Amino acid sequence: MSDKFSAGMRLGLAATTIAVFAGAAGYGLAIFQDGGRTTPQASDAGRKVLYWYDPMVPHERYDNPETRSSMGMKTIPKYADEGPGEAGIAIDPAQAQNLGLRIVAAQTGTLGSALTATGSIDFNQRDVAVIQSRAGGFVQRVYARAPGDVIGAGAPLADLLLPEWAGAQAEYLAVKRTGDAALTRAARQRLALVGMPAGTIAAVDRGGTPHNVITISSPINGAIKTLGVRKGMTISAGETLAEVNGLGTVWLNAAVPEAMAGQLRPGQSATATLTAFPAERFGGRIAAILPAFQVDSRTLTVRIELPNRGGRLRPGMFANVDFGGTTRSALLVPSEAVIRTGKRTLVMLALDKGRYQPAEVQTGQTNGGQTEILAGLSEGEKVVASGQFLIDSEASLSGVQARPISTQAATPLKQAAAKAGAYATVGRIDKIDATGITFSHQPMPALNWPAMTMSFRLANPALARGYKAGDRVRFSFDQSPAGPTIRTITREAGQ
Structure with a gap:
């Protein structure tokens, strides 16, 4: 009986030891990421403690180390000499390698703007x-x-x-x-x-x-x-x-996503591929962009008029529509680096000294696995393209605040741009005269400007040489005391 009792005692002690170590290991994963610290060591003696807290609930602060947090966890000290500049959470390089983190830099590249949609054939109600x-x-x-x-x-x-x-x-x-x-x-x-x-x-x-x-x-x-x-x-x-109802021409009603609608205009060419005739392409033009917006699908209906030679296009047929498009330069990150929460869009910044911080961004178009960043990042800033969801979860648990769009770091490239055109966008030239150029340009999130038509001064009249009304261009400008002033202008690809 005593041998059996001793064996049972040894088994119970072993189980208890395993549980203790497992709990300590789990807690260690939580605290090593807050400021890169582990459980307080003896080397911390003499440092001034401001308060004690639990990294899992950082908003709770305690005045002694014996108090346990609302989650029942032991608290750790917050030292006075921990600089406020240490943003985000820290991850040991070995742990980062185990997580399979992949770091990429935000870079300016070429974004294709191929616009596609689906639709169906309908009668031409004008005929x-x-x-x-x-x-x-x-x-x-x-x-x-x-x-x-x-x-x-x-x-x-x-x-x-x-x-x-x-x-x-x-x-x-x-x-x-x-x-x-x-x-x-x-x-x-x-x-x-x-x-x-x-x-x-x-x-x-x-x-x-x-x-x-x-x-x-x-x-x-x-x-x-x-x-x-x-x-x-x-x-x-x-x-x-x-x-x-005549069948000489038919309508192709395409459901265009809201994000694409601003890039289309009546008269623009379009090409349709029908399921019934997969080897053929049918060309037509946008006859109208209907005013009614489909709230449930977040789409607009674009009406394309197609010739119907031989009466082969029948109402009800399904079609894929290609509106063509152009290429343009944009600040890009891999699409997999973007975290969409439903309320906002984030990327996980890779900072110095193995630290990471979420940053809120505003995204534009996505194509070829690349997503356009309109605001929130500067060229050269590094983001996590793989494993970012694990870090984002830990950042949320640790109460790390995301960097807002308005405070993205300025890079040397951006600082140089401030001297010769701090802002850049794409627009269509509506008018050119001796004093400046009038553009219908895209939104400017950095200035909280919507898409609109406005006039810009020319820093040098020679900049407008070779351009005419109707040209689509990319231009940079700055906010001088005399008003928005153009510094550079280049024709968009495909013009």
Whole structure:
């Protein structure tokens, strides 16, 4: 019994020891990242302690080391000689290697602006023929037609018996037989006024007998949208009998994401690839950008008009649309380095001495695995492109504040830019004169400017040489006492 009891005691002590060491190791992972410190050592003796705290809940402060935090953890000291400049959290290089951290620098590169969207074919609603009865009567005969049928121009739809027209024609023929030219002209004019087609009047003239049965037909090639005539029914003047939609051109309604909408304009070319004809490309132009915004999908509808040779493009067909695009320079980071929380967008900065800090950024377009940074980073700053989510989680637990957009560090490149154009953007030249240039330019987050049209002074009139209204350019400027002044200007790629 004593041997069994001793073995049980030894097993219990071993389990307790493992639990203690495991707890200490877990806690050590939490505290080694706050300021790069481990559990206080004897070498810290003599340093002034401001307060004690738990890195897991850094906002809680205690006045003695025996107090445990609200999470039940032992507190560590905050020393007076820990400089305020030590931002972020510190990670031992060996630990960083274990986490698989990959560091890249934000660099200016070329961003392709290929714009693509999906859409579906629809009827061209501007090419619609509405067929109505011009007099009251009866449907004597209908032809074998149905909604959806594709018919040619002149295809008969129905025969109508129109008593009113028959009486007017008989009166005209009687007046014509009198030989009175004036009365004959008046009677003929009456036939036109009641809505009788010129062809029917000519047939009455030639035959000398009334034509009281009139065949209505389609004036255009197209598909029957509605057909409201049946044999024997009574119709009234002005009643719609049928609608025919032309198929010579069709609309492609593309759902364009909100972020792309500002880059499109009516008249711009577009190319469509249809699932039904994967080996062919159909070219067209943007006819309109519809004003209604789809809140649920955050898209705008862009209407593209496509020629429909042979009537092969049918309403309802699915299509991929390529709006083309240009390339331009931009500050880029790998897309995998960007952390989107839903409320803001972050990157994890890699600072000196193995420290890391989240930084809030404003992003632009994404293409080819690269994301454009509009604000929050400077060229040359290093960010974590792999493993950043682990650091961000630890930073959140440690209460590390993200660097706001307005305080990004100035690099030598940025400082040099401040001397010869602190701000840069892309815009279209609207007007050039002796004093300056008027641009319709993109937003300027650094100045809290939205996209707008405004005038800029020219630091040197020679800068505008070779440019004209309509050119798309990238330009830099600074805020001089005389107003925004252009320092550099270059034509955008593809111009």
